[in-house]
Amino acid sequence: MSTDASAPATTSPRRHLPEAPLLVAAAGGTPSRTPVWFMRQAGRSLPEYRAVRAGTAMLDSCFTPDLVTEVTLQPVRRHGVDAAILFSDIVVPLKAAGIDLEIVPGTGPVIANPVRTAADVAALPRLEPEQVAAVAQAVRQLVGELGDTPLIGFAGAPFTLASYLVEGGPSRNHERTKALMYSDPQTWHALLAHLAETTTTFLRAQLDAGVDAVQLFDSWAGALSLADYRELVLPHSARVLAAVADAGVPRIHFGVGTGELLGAMGEAGADVVGVDWRIPLDVAAQRVGPGKALQGNLDPAVLFAGWDAVAGEVGRILAEGRTAVAEHGTLGHLVNLGHGVLPETDPDVLTRVVELVHSS
């Protein structure tokens, strides 16, 4: 993450945030406090989010820079988290490229014409950077307003995007996706290569506008065996992560149910590996190996269990994070949930978690 003094001057608007706890922890330094943020902190449980979004469809919101800016800032103001995450969605670059899809409240992304054949894959539109100009504009506004708080940009990884495109919507078993993967590997690789390019273009647009870190969400990769992940998915995610390495910002790589994949997800080129709640952080540290940071891993459902339970779990996770750093060569610990904030979560509990982590 160092910059080469001989490199040509860059026009990057990226802020210089040498003290930001999240960036320090990700790089293996000693942060002034343990950093904490929450996946899906923007939106979901906040009444001020529901108020400002009322009457605007989710995807329309994502292309409205003032609304993106406001929703992204809300959890930073309310909770004092150590990072903002851009309010957007993993299907935004697909929509921007011209794919007919909607986000249906309570369901998730729904694709009008699922992608299932070689001809479907060949017909997929390419994403041009100007098609996500509204997202870049929101990023520029945000870096002007965030002070010292880092802004995390993000994108969906090729496998998770492919699952939505092939299934046509959310899926429990990913059976059509796996059917394509096993029956026609050539078309599968063509699809993932296309999506890797889309994802790279989307992340580059955010990086060029000034985001301070990126997270690649491979939310559903945990549906795969390690062998299949390595052969059919990892090379495409690795290409995305390599293509943004020159930005010099932390690259976070996360999926749900990925206990068996953590080492491979780190090898794909992550600086920080996200861990869900199914394995302890000190065990995750051994699977990931030394030289990377870890993010996680409070079960979002624990936030419903009353403060004693929450405080106990946060304490355990902080201790396991310290063990990872002290004994397993982990660079740092970014406290987070093991998956996104659930919609019915009491926002005050999130604020108390931030206070507890910061005072520990």
Ligand SMILES: Cc1c2[nH]c(c1CCC(=O)O)Cc1[nH]c(c(CCC(=O)O)c1C)Cc1[nH]c(c(CCC(=O)O)c1C)Cc1[nH]c(c(C)c1CCC(=O)O)C2
């Ligand atoms: C799989 C996935 C999606 N979107 C995303 C993922 C990967 C993360 C994960 O695993 O949870 C990523 C995402 N989606 C959203 C963000 C915003 C930033 C943040 O707060 O983390 C992020 C990082 C906003 C959103 N994306 C969505 C909402 C809810 C829309 C609303 O408020 O009407 C928000 C705030 C819609 C969405 N979009 C998607 C789902 C499953 C849903 C939920 C559907 C529902 O239950 O209503 C696809």
